[in-house]
Structure formats: C-alpha cells, structure tokens
Amino acid sequence: MTSTPSDLAHPDHEAVRTAVAAALAEDRASFDVTTQTTVPPDQQGSGAFVFRAAGVVCGLEIAREAFRQLSPDLRVEVAYEDGSFVETGTTVATIAGPLAAMLSAERVALNFAQRLSGIASLTRQYVEEAARGGDATVVDTRKTTPGLRAFERYAVRCGGARNHRDNLQDGVLTKDNHLAAASARGVDLASVVRSARAGAAHTLRIEVEVDTPEQAADAVAADADVVLLDNMGPETIRPIVEGAPGVIFEASGGVNLETIRAIAATGVQLISVGALTHSAPSLDIALDVRPE
Amino acid sequence: MTSTPSDLAHPDHEAVRTAVAAALAEDRASFDVTTQTTVPPDQQGSGAFVFRAAGVVCGLEIAREAFRQLSPDLRVEVAYEDGSFVETGTTVATIAGPLAAMLSAERVALNFAQRLSGIASLTRQYVEEAARGGDATVVDTRKTTPGLRAFERYAVRCGGARNHRDNLQDGVLTKDNHLAAASARGVDLASVVRSARAGAAHTLRIEVEVDTPEQAADAVAADADVVLLDNMGPETIRPIVEGAPGVIFEASGGVNLETIRAIAATGVQLISVGALTHSAPSLDIALDVRPE
Amino acid sequence: MTSTPSDLAHPDHEAVRTAVAAALAEDRASFDVTTQTTVPPDQQGSGAFVFRAAGVVCGLEIAREAFRQLSPDLRVEVAYEDGSFVETGTTVATIAGPLAAMLSAERVALNFAQRLSGIASLTRQYVEEAARGGDATVVDTRKTTPGLRAFERYAVRCGGARNHRDNLQDGVLTKDNHLAAASARGVDLASVVRSARAGAAHTLRIEVEVDTPEQAADAVAADADVVLLDNMGPETIRPIVEGAPGVIFEASGGVNLETIRAIAATGVQLISVGALTHSAPSLDIALDVRPE
Amino acid sequence: MTSTPSDLAHPDHEAVRTAVAAALAEDRASFDVTTQTTVPPDQQGSGAFVFRAAGVVCGLEIAREAFRQLSPDLRVEVAYEDGSFVETGTTVATIAGPLAAMLSAERVALNFAQRLSGIASLTRQYVEEAARGGDATVVDTRKTTPGLRAFERYAVRCGGARNHRDNLQDGVLTKDNHLAAASARGVDLASVVRSARAGAAHTLRIEVEVDTPEQAADAVAADADVVLLDNMGPETIRPIVEGAPGVIFEASGGVNLETIRAIAATGVQLISVGALTHSAPSLDIALDVRPE
C-alpha cells in the first residue's frame, strides 16, 4: 500500500547541500570570531524555532542542513511539516546539540526559512482569495530570486499554488516581444505558432501571450494550446474564455489580493502571480536558545 | 587630480560574472526554445529599461552582464547611474543588438535589477525618515538573501545607508545567546568581553548586544567598544546614550518607517534595519523592446 | 532583412568552453612532454582537416576552441559549415599558427570532431532512408554519452533529424515501468494520464508509451497528446495511426537502417532512434600538418 | 596471505561520483516530472539488469552510484563482476528500493553501463583474435570520449587488453608531425630522440612513431626505447621486428578484426587499436522492473 504522488516534492538533497554550503561560506560561518572566542566547542544547548507571526511553514529541511553542516551532532526535530499553517507563537521545530555550531549557523538557517515561509504564507493568501472567486489554479512565474528558484517554487507549492514552467526550456511561451519581432519581419502570429510547433520538441505545448481580444482570437485560430491574457480586466477576460471552450487560458498582470477573486470568477483556468516570489516579505521566525 | 574614495564600491566583476552565469544556467537561457524557434539569430533590435515606479536605480551593471554573457554584441547604455533617484516613467538605460539574445537574457537581467532597485528604494525611505529625527546612520544587517549578500549590501549603499559587518569574521558582536551561554557556565558579561578581546584579532572592536538598561550599563562598564540596544523604545534608549558619551550605541529591533524618526532623535549613532534586505518588494522595471 | 530561425542552434559558447577545458585537462595537454621537449614554442605551421571518409561535417567550432585554448594565436578557417555533406578527401577546415600548441591540442580536437561527425553522418543515413518511406520525422533519444548530450543533439540536427525532449524535465513520457508501477497500486492508464496532466506544468504535453494495440487504444481514449508505439512492426503500427487521426504517434524500438523505411511508410509522425547517438562509429578525420 | 596486484583497478570513487552527478544533472533527474507526477515517493520495487546480447560486463559500480545518488535506499546486488563474459539473457545485477528514484536514475545508469560494456565486449573480440596470431599485447589509444577516458580505459582492461599512456604527460611519443617539425628546422630523427631524452623526466621511455622501414632503422639506431610502426602490413613489420631484438615494437593503423591476427603473428610486442574506444557500439542492457 502506498500513498499518492506528492504535490510537495522537495528540492533534492544535493541542491540543498550546495546552496547551504555557499550561504555558510558567504557568511564565513567557519570563521565566527565571536562564538569561537566566547563559547567553548563542547558546550551543549537546545533551541526552539518560534513563529512570531501566523503563516505557512517552509524551509525547515534547509535550515536543518545549515546546522548539520556546521556540526553533525546538531539534531533538528520538526513539529510541523512544511506546508502546515501555524498560528503566532507556535514552536515549529526544536534543535539540540553543540551550542557554538548552533549559533554560527543560526543566521543562515533563518535567512532561508524566513524567506521561504514568507513566500508560502503570501501564496496561501492568494490561493484562498482566488478560491472565493472560482476554480482557477494560481501559479508562479520566473520572477524568482537568482539562485533560489527551486526553493522558491517549492515554497509556492507549500502555499497551495502550482508551478508554471521552471525555465526557458520546459515551456514555449511567445511573449509580446516575440510577436513584435516577427511582425517586424512581416511574420504574423499564426506563423509564429507554426514555427514554434515545428521547432520545439513535440513534448511541449505552445502558449501565446496576447494583449487584446483580437490577438486572443488570432491565437485561438492559430491553434495555440494555451493563451495567456496579459493585463486584461475580468470583463475583458470572461467573453474570451467563454468563447473558446477547448482552449486553456491563463491570466496575468495586475493581479493582487484585491483583484484575484474577480479574475478567478471569469472562468479562466490559470492565474499567474509574480508577487508570490518577487515581493513576499520575510516571515518573522526566532530561534530561542537555552544553553546547558 | 583625483576624486575622493567612493561610498559605492561595486561588487567586483568576478562576483558579478559568476552570479549572472549561475542565474542564466538556472533559467536555462541557452536553451530558450521559444526564442530559438521564433526569432532568427541575426535579427537586431533595441530596448529601453523603464522604471514603472519612482525609486532608486540599482543593478544596471549586473543586468548588462546578463546580456553580455548571451551575446557580446549587446550594448547597454546607462542613462542614470546606480544610486540615482528617478521618477515613474524614466528610461534609465537602453540596449541594442541581437534581439534573440536580448529576449533570452531579459528575465535574469530584470530579476536582478528589480530586486536591487527595490532594496535601494526602500533604504532611501528609511534614510530620509531617520534624517528627520537626527544624525543616526542607518545600517543593514546579515538578514540578506543567501547568495546575494554583496549585491544587496551594494543596493543598501546606493540607497544612502551604510553597511554593518559583512559576515561572522569581520566583526565581534556578542548576542543574547552568547551571553546566555556564558551565564549557564557561570561567566558574566564582563568576562565575555574580556574573552572576545583576548581571542579576536586586535583589528576588531568588541560590540555587545543588550536587552535592558542594566545590561547596557554592564557593557559600558566592561569597556565594550559598541553597545547594541535591542528592542528598546526611544525613551529607554535616550538616557543610556546620554549617560555614556564615549561609547558607540546602535539601536535595532522594532525599527520601521513609523518608528525610525523617533529612534534617530535619541542621539543613538547607528540604527540597523533588517527589513532593508529581507522584506523590500521588487521595484517594477520594464524592458520595452523595438525590433528592427 | 533577417534570416529565418535556425534549425542548427549551436551549443552556447560557455558549454563549449567548459567541455573543451575539461577534455584538455583530462589529456594533460599543458603537460605535453613530447612536444615541449621537441618543438620550439615559436615554430609556426599550418594544417588541413581532411575527411578520410564521406560524411556530414560536425564539431568544427568545438575543435577550434580546443586549439584556441592552447594558443589564442591558432587560427582555424572553416571551409564547410557544420551540417555539410562532403566526399572522401575533402579539406573541411585549415589551421595556422604556433605548431607546438597545434600538436598538443590535436587529439582533443579530433576526438570531438570525429565523434560528432560520426553521429551526424549516421543520422543523415537514417533520415534519407526514412524519407524514402514517408514523411515521418526522425528524432533522437536520451541514450547519449554522459556529459556530451548538448553536443550530440546538435550533431543529430546537423544530420537532418530533430530532437526529442532534452531531459526528464522538458517532457512528460510515461514508460512501461510507470504504467506497471500504477498497475501495482491498482491505478489504470487513464488515471496515470490524469495525474500527469494535473501535476505537470501546463506547458507540457502528455506522451504515453504503449506496447500493444489495446494499450494504444487506452491511451487515445485517455486523451494522451502523444502515443509512443514501442517495438511494433509496420503492420501493427499502421491501423493504430490511421484509427486516431487527431493524435500524434511516435514509433520506437527495433528501428534500424533496414526497417526505418517501412516504419515511415505507416504514416507515423515521429520515429525515435537510439542508435543515432549510442552506436555511431567515429568518422575518420586527419589533421595533415605542414611545419614552417 | 593476500592476492596479487589487480589488473582491473577501478576508477576511484570520487571520479565516479563526479561523473555520475554531472550526468544526472544533465538529465535533470531531480526534476523528473513524469515520475514525480505518477509514482508516489514511497512505492517500492525491484529490478533486474538483463544483457540482451552476449558480452563482457562493465560499469555496474557506476550504475550503482547513479541509483545511490538519487536514493541511498536503492540497493544494487551484482551477480557478475565487471570483466565477466555472459550470454544473452543473463541477469548481471538486481536492484531493490524506492521505485520513483529507480526510474529517474535508470537512463543515466544504463547510458554508462551500455557504453562501457560495449567497449569491453569489442575489446574482448580483438584480444581473442590477436591471441590466435601470437603473443602481442592489445592496447588502447587516446581516442576516447572526452570526459570519460578513465572509465573507457577501465572497460578496455575489463575486455582483457592493456592501456597505452593515459595522457600527454605519462609518455613520450614523437609522432610524424613532431619529426616533420624537426625536419623543417633541419633537425634529424636522432636529434629529436636526444632532445626528448634530455628534456623529459628520466622516468619516461622514448617512443618514436615511424612510417617506413628506413625511419624504423633510424629510430633503432637513435636508441629509441620503443618504435611505433604506423600503417605497415605484416610483411613489412616482420623483418623490422626480427632485425632489432632488443627493441620494443608497437603496430598501429589499419588494425581491425580481420587484420589483427596476421599483425600479431609478426612478433610485434604491442598492437594499439583506436576502435576499441572510438567506435564500439553500445551493448543492449535492459532494466526489467517489478513494482510492489
């Protein structure tokens, strides 16, 4: 008997290991002159990770790796799995072991966990708000922090949303600039779709970003698999969606916590939100330490 | 005849090159299936980077490197140097050259520039608000994005603030947890300061974080070079600062755009603000492309 | 006026640079004791790359990089672009410059060019043979040499074929083992397709590998976008393809130069051939050197 | 009591680890969208590696590492050690553990094992054929796949042959081009040998490649330690070898499964064969999976 495939596949251990090692090196955690001169290497202690605001837990595995790299004797016990929503004051994990290593790794561990929990928490708000409007799936964008994309996409999943393409290879999405480039060569939208279809691997769908209802109609006529409606209001979106029942539509642009409900109510299948990753504030998490 | 030493020393080229290469690889920009199948490699074009909100310019050199790595023929001309404040609608830089490479690098270039301009812009608000209260210097913290610290510290300088220590090696700062660790061993604050002084290189000052006026008095008595007053209100801070004129004081905790003016008015020399780097929203920058 | 998007996008320069540097290090080309003890560093010479067998040119840019890394003064002039078919005895490129560096880089340069030209040449035979049968597109597989995939896929394009998905991320392809895994959990093919559709980014099509006409019918009924018919003869393939006109079919397994024509004649849209990359013999290329 | 030194020293673990990690990254095995969306991470299974053709086993340790990197819980049991000759249909190893990781690593594991077993199997044919002619030792060349030399040399040893020098540092071998370079400077073969002898470390022998019996005589007269007879027929080789009993001779060029027997019969000590590594077809190995 086995479970179902997980929606929350964690970034693989090697990616975690590498990112954490780079962050510890950046902080020169092995040269922590304060701790090395004031805390004996064999003093023990314990600590609690406390959420100082309500939100979605994310990044505890990565935090654990930061501690583990500075000392294999530091043991982190997770009380709430990534993806859990917790209230202010909740202890989401505990740690025990050599105190000096704990202090040297603390900042790096929290820098990861606070950022990812911040993204997961904001995502949850978008997902809940969209659900009040309709069945649209909230997805992220490629507007992620350089170097942290796999982690931030994971945080988005922890928050209950879904991922758009990961990078420029696993999806065809012609943007306004691609169409403008074609237009300057005297090539129309339908030809662009044909070129993409002919040149891309047959495993990829063809998605086309459009700015107007007329362009949307062109894209549908050109047999695009997915049409991205950029910066259109709900009243513009709705008739487009209703008029092409076999096509997948994605809305983007001008999406925020005030507007997403109405956009979801248009019947659009997907809503992509850049703010999930480019503008989520950190969530406040404290490590309360108890030395022995 | 030469200028004065710069406050805005840019991260060195190798750091820029490496971070940009990693970001382009993460986005698999060399495998941009959309552009490769729809835009000929020899089509030319130009573009303008337009600020869609008022703010401080930051990160244009890094954006330039992203384009340069995909094509040495892409030329970026900067109109407003990093650190400039510009109004909504300003074109801060232009680009010209092969269109396909421009489109493949666009997202990575903007991901850097939007994040760094966001930090610089928020920093500027803090600096201006603090200046209304007094002469305190606003400084950042180590609460930066893993992997991007050198860039984010640069953005903080572009916004008019100054940097705290860069990492765990270039400053001694005993935190509450270091003191608690000592206390558990029966060691008092004065002994901790002595240990740090004896163990650290003589090129480093000793800074001590304290939570109460009593601890602050202990730190002053122990001859700490700098005392960090954590989470204290202006009325608590003022008498401490006034009572120890030869000591440098830093305030932190609970600092936001509403409170910083009053904190600056206490006479404290330094105010550190984690939000500068951990919670600045991206600034909206567009690349408007004109194909030829 | 610009050209059309290229079918032959070359692996990007950084990938070439890295692979060549690794190969030169592997051969310890900078420690070439023979050349260093017998050829003065300033002796000049020229050379000709001669095809000792007829075939398709591929890999000259990579060979050029090998020479360039050992001496920026080595200049390679290409007479026949990658993708050209040439007869036995053709000089496809010439080289001139410092002789010692030329000799130290020769083996690495040829190791790349001979392998890639071998793949391109074999691919061309498959493409020509398939064209005698019908309009099917010949595509490669992921059965490439570890570390050289981007180069070998390029060689396949030079030979006139097209690429399948590049890796496990840019295509969904459920294989027999995925279906067997599902079956062991009591999950049928249609549910597998639904799971993949729900979990994968909306930019990806869903392809299903099947072994029997019954499975093929299931896949079509489950709305798979592409159906891979594995190890079926032409007489089995033809009715499946003709019976589902809106579906894309790919044939694989048991494809060789004797069978591909008949398979192409079935009307199948795609034929994937592992041998293009896993079993192409090197093409014999000589560097004929003339010292000065 | 210990064994004798092994002829089959395996590439060291670090080299295996690095090559496998690069191959898994190339295949983006940690982003296997098909498996992640259709197979639960905790479903278990087993599998058998079956040789679909007779041949020499090689590369199982490397395949094992591929599985281990994706899941430390995948256990590979080897039934036939590298170097064993097995008949069609033989199960050479079994695997058990998490099914999803097994499927994500399968292609990389097989890409290594099929290529290396292909080389080992072809090598064995050459060795057996040469043995029918005489006592000559079959050796490989530097015509290996860039990045895989240590593995391919190991495969050659598994096939029963021996290795020539590994790279440009661990052997002196003046080729026709070195002699031509000298000749253009008015330097004769004997002087080239003297230069190499004077300049190379005293731990290296001096080998000279020659094209004619006259050159061979010159090389012998110049006291070369080893003389490489390039592209000569058996009737040319035999008298040269017989005429210089104290010298080591190597034959190369035009060696194939049809000619090697006669070359071996000339009494030459070494026969080098580029085809062992540059043109061996992959051996067909299947992973038959049984999900639980």
Added chain:
Amino acid sequence: MTSTPSDLAHPDHEAVRTAVAAALAEDRASFDVTTQTTVPPDQQGSGAFVFRAAGVVCGLEIAREAFRQLSPDLRVEVAYEDGSFVETGTTVATIAGPLAAMLSAERVALNFAQRLSGIASLTRQYVEEAARGGDATVVDTRKTTPGLRAFERYAVRCGGARNHRDNLQDGVLTKDNHLAAASARGVDLASVVRSARAGAAHTLRIEVEVDTPEQAADAVAADADVVLLDNMGPETIRPIVEGAPGVIFEASGGVNLETIRAIAATGVQLISVGALTHSAPSLDIALDVRPE
C-alpha cells in the same frame, strides 16, 4: 560543565576536505602506477609517524584526511595532539589498514604535516624568545602560502602565537603606500584615519603603519586605535610606547630570533613576524611502514 573557548580552533572539515582532495589530484594519487602494479589492494599494514627532529606537532588531522580519502579503512590514531612539543624520535601517530592506499597517500599527508609542523616549531622558538624579553604577543602576517592561509594560521596558533587579521576585510591597516597615496592628493594622516573610520564598518578598529616617531605621534594624535611601528629599533620604539599609554602598539620589520627579545622588552603589545609562515623550513617526519 564545559571547557573554556579554545585557542586552537581547527580549520573546518570542508576546508580540510577540499585542500586534501586538490593535493591528491595534483599528485594523481588515484593513478599511482607503482603501487597499483606492485601491491595487492587487500594487503594490510601499519605505520608510525616519527618525528626525526624535535618540534611542535601540527597537521595530523589533515594527514588523516589524506589517508581517509584514499581508503575509509585506513585508521589513524593520534598519540600527541596538535600543539604538543615532542623530542626527536617520538612516534606522534600510528596508522593501520590497506597498505596500497597508505602508500599512495603518504606523500600528500607528509607534505602537509611537515610544512605545518615546521611553522609551528619555528613559531614556538619566537614565542619563547619574546617571552624572555617581556609580555608582547607574537602574531603572524598575511605573508602566507597562497591557498594554505587557514592552515598556516592554525600552525601559528599551535606554536603558541596569535593571529593578526586574516585578510583585507577583517582589519583596517593603512600602510606607507596608503599614506603616500593620500599625501600625493594633499591629504594628511589625520584625514586618512577619518576616512577609514567613516567608511569602514563600525566593528573594525583603525590601525596605522608608521615609519618614524613623528608619524607615530601624528597617528596617536589622529586617534588611531592601533599604531604599527615599522622597522624601528628598540631604543626608538620604547619612548613611543611609553609616551602613549592608551594606545596599542605593534612592532614589525627586522624581527628575528636574535632581535625579538629586545623588542619585546620595549613594552610594545604586539610583534608581527612574517618569517613564521614565509620562511619556516619543513620539519622532518617519517612514515615507518610495517606490511603484514
């Protein structure tokens, strides 16, 4: 109950692992043709590390890592911890396990241990000699071997001295050239100190190198935290030190085993000695092996 903070913090394991791996690769220890052809991989043995001269033990952990990387079955037992002074003939550690791996790693292990023990031993002589003169602390400089700084600083600590700043970031030290640069711009020493104070993080002290008593007086007047007296004799140093009791003074230049005692007797707080790291001869350590 815990110990006090250690003066001997060892370079972290990752740094050790990386440096050792690079050294083994440099020596191509995995391609040890002598050992591979003459020692069976399963032959066991033991060995003793014997000091052939009296001195301070240093680097045994690094040596241990070299053996461990070639075989996890090699076990090193340390008899004298790093920092111990031992007489000629002392066995400081023993090793047991596979003999072949032991021989392949031997040179790399000893290259580290001999160099670091040489530094530690020379340092001890300087420390003892200085102690005969006064209480001055002996410190090292940045004149270390490229790539080995962290290890050599550790050796200095093992020898009983202390470390100066680690690098150009964790200390401000204006040298003669900085002052000359300022002077050429018409800027005086006091302004240089002010610039450094204003621009550097507040966690750093300001140290000023001076060549004359007049400059020393300027530096004291400018409120420099530390003044480095370069190339001055004891009779010059003494009055400067006595004349500014609240300032920290460091002496450097012309310091050797003959002069350090008199310099220490001047009352100067710190004496920096480049020779500790740039000119310490290796200490002779042998690995006496006993095969089984």
Added chain:
Amino acid sequence: MTSTPSDLAHPDHEAVRTAVAAALAEDRASFDVTTQTTVPPDQQGSGAFVFRAAGVVCGLEIAREAFRQLSPDLRVEVAYEDGSFVETGTTVATIAGPLAAMLSAERVALNFAQRLSGIASLTRQYVEEAARGGDATVVDTRKTTPGLRAFERYAVRCGGARNHRDNLQDGVLTKDNHLAAASARGVDLASVVRSARAGAAHTLRIEVEVDTPEQAADAVAADADVVLLDNMGPETIRPIVEGAPGVIFEASGGVNLETIRAIAATGVQLISVGALTHSAPSLDIALDVRPE
C-alpha cells in the same frame, strides 16, 4: 628560423589564472576595506619591484596576473626575465596604473614571487655546488607545497635544475615500502620489477629505490632502468655506479649544500634534493610605490 625547445616552459595560463583567483579570494582582495576607504578608484601610480637580496627572478608572470585580475588597466613591465640572476637592489619589473587595485593585489603578488624566487635562488646554489663536483643533474622531488607543484617545479627549472616525475602517474619508482610490502608476501625485488614492468604502460621506465649495495646489485640484476641510491655516502655510491655502466643512478637523502659536491663527484647521473621545494626561505622583494 625558430629557437630550440625551451627548458623553462611556464605553467599554462589557465593554471596561473585559477591559482591567482583563489589567492585573491583567500585574501578577500575585492573587499579591501582599507584601500576602498582611503584611496579613490581613479588615483594612478607606479611602482618598482626591487630585489632586497641577490637571487634568481621567478614568478613575475604570476604576479602580473594578480594585478591584472584586480584591474585590467594595471600594466607590468618586466626588466629581467624569470631565470635571471640579479644583485641586491635590482629593479626587476615596474608597474603602472590605478593605485587602489595595485595596493589590493600587492600582497598576493608578492607572496607568489617571493616564494618562487626563493626556490629558484636556493636551487641555483645547489646546481652550482654540484657542478663543482661533476656532471650530475640536480632534480627536485614531490615534496612540494600542496597546490603549488607546477609553479614550484617551474621555479626549480628557473634555478637551473631539472624535474623528477611530476606525480604518481608519470613515473614508476618502487620505494623501500613497496619492497617491504612484497617481502611480507614472499615476493623478491626481481619479481617486483617484473610486476611493475608488466602492469605499467610501456612508455614508463622502472626505477627502484635501494638502501644497500646488495639491494643495488639486485636491482641491476633485475634489469631496473634506474636505481635510486638512498642515504648512501659518496664512498658507497662510487663503486656501485662504476660497477654498472649501462644503468642510470640517482642519489638522494642527506643531500645538502655541504655534501652535494662530493656526491656529484661519484659519477652518479642524478641527485634529487627535497629541500629545493620544502625548505627554501622566501626571497625579500619589495614593491616601492609612487602615487601620482
């Protein structure tokens, strides 16, 4: 017309680039807080590298690279090529360009040049002293600084000596421990030589280290190509060498500037000296800067 092959082949540019980049990172030269806060980035200056002791110039190319990496505008002009002997006070090179970058790179540049010039200078003494005794060639050993072997071997060549094998792959040298290992298995010296001959590539000679005249006779009888006489006095060496005219002999152990002359007089062909690299003191080189 070309020159003869060089004895002084410089380590290749990539090796220089990598080692210098690592050294600058180790020194955090891009974070030089002193220079950044006191010297404007556009101030220019020049400088002279002055030998403060007589010796052999070595490492100027590497020093040049250190400056170039911090600023491409720094130009180094070399007055005395590597390998030149110069008197105290000689200016061996000059530099001009941005002063700040010059100061930030100075220490790294000098750390390389002082160490390598120290090795070259000591080597020259050994070579001159040996020449007074006879024709023996002085060679180095593998007792080099981890990470710097290629550079230190180059310094040895600059000093007029020659290199032994570079690493464990490019030479067979059975040491006392290999013979002891064999002996413990009941295998004699002659069998060890045969094993090595059979297992190593045919491009390698077989060298055997021996401790006694009896062992030396065994090695000669076993047809070893080279015999290394370890720790024997001149009177022991001479008869061995004279008794086996066709064999190459190398002396090692107990070689210093007092003994090398007599050893060279025995007629031995090679003398290897570990001290060349493991115990050469740095040569004092100053960078005298003149700001503009």
